Amino acid sequence: MSHENHFWDTTVDDLSKGYSYADNIGSYVCVLCNEHFEDGIIYPIDGVLYEAKKAVIQHIEQEHGSVFDYLIQLEKKYTGLTDHQKELLTFFYQGLTDKEIVKELGSGSPSTIRSHRFNLKEKEKRAKVFLALMNLLNRESHQENDHKFIHFHKGAKMVDDRYAITEDEKKKVLSTYFKDGLNGQLDKFPSKEKRKLIVLQNIINHFELNRIYTEKEINTVLKPVYSDFVTIRRYLIEYGFMERSKDGMEYWVKN
Template identity: 70%
Template sequence: MNAEERFWNATVDELTNGYVYDDLNDAYVCLLCNEGFEDGIIYPIDGTLYEAKKAVKRHIEDAHTSVFNYLIRLDKKYTGLSVHQKEILDYFKKGFSDKEIAEAQGGGSPSTIRNHRFKLKEKEKQAKVFLTLMKLLHKSSDKKSDNKFIHFHKGAKMVDDRYAITEEEKNKVLSTYFKQGLDGELDTFPSKEKRKIIVLQNIINRFEHERVYSEKEVNAILKGIYSDYVTIRRYLIEYGFMNRSRDCTEYWVKG
């Protein structure tokens, strides 16, 4: 399971913790960056020895500050929250009173902040009902795995019907364009947007999360996939699969 699938398949409790236990690899895996900590191994961090479970918690604090800090900065298409709502939630998390928040935002009315607090509580109730409905729906009518939609990457830009891709569609496209197998070369680069996304999703799996690549290293990997590696590299950036530094010397998977 790749990082995107692990993140979106996580339960609410697992997302709250920021990590999951990977039974296959006997490891605790950070949901925010996919770094793993193998059970039974002792990890030295800043002069202290940690078992795997405590090590992943310490990692989240050091690398991401907190799960709340990471999630609140996700794009609106993932949170459904406006910039102002995120600011309000951040103040609530820090323990600010309604009066303090109103003053911090330019001297507004505490009653306005209380109204925001009420609306967010209503949104929480609606979210619980919606999650329950979707869980019941999956149990009763979405048993065929081929009809399930694939998860799109967290760096996806302009999410629209191009990302409405089922497992069946994905498998057909991959078998068409990667005739030598998923780890083989790309036969041709598709012109249709939805197919591009599917192909790029497969290509990005050739790169490691949390590793910074030079342009030369990126080119070397892509050359083994497709002759026009420059086009592939450009689309990986354009579609939000990768980030790069301003001087184009460093590249990394967008998480």
């Protein structure tokens, strides 16, 4: 399972913790960045030895601050929250009173903050009902896997109906453009947006998460995939699959 699939397919409880346990590989997995901590292995962190479960918790604290910090910074298309709602949730998470929040904001009144608290609780109720409905739908659905929509990375830009791609569509496109297999050479780069996304999503799998690449290293990976590797490199950045430092010296896969 890819990192993105793991993030979106995890349970609400595991997402709240920031990690899940993968029985098939016997590892605790950070759902925020896909870092694995194998059960039975001892991990030294800052001079202290941790078992896998405690190591993943320590990792989340060091690398992501907290699960709340990570999730609250996700874009509105994923949280459904306005900037003001995010700000209020952060204050609530910090345990500030209504009066303290008014002071921090420099405007409003305690009654206004109480109203916001109430509205967010109502939003939580609606979210619970919606999750229950989707859970029942997924459980009872007779759709084949090929008709399920694929997940895209959280860094995806310009998200619209171009991202409504089923597993069946993905298989057909990849077999058309990668005639020698998914690890083989790209026959040609597609012009249609949906197909570009599918092809780029496959190409990004050639790169490792949590690794910094130079431009030369990027080119070395891309050259065997497609002759016009410069175009591929540009599109990986443009479509949010990779990020690049301002000086263009470092590249990395966008988590």
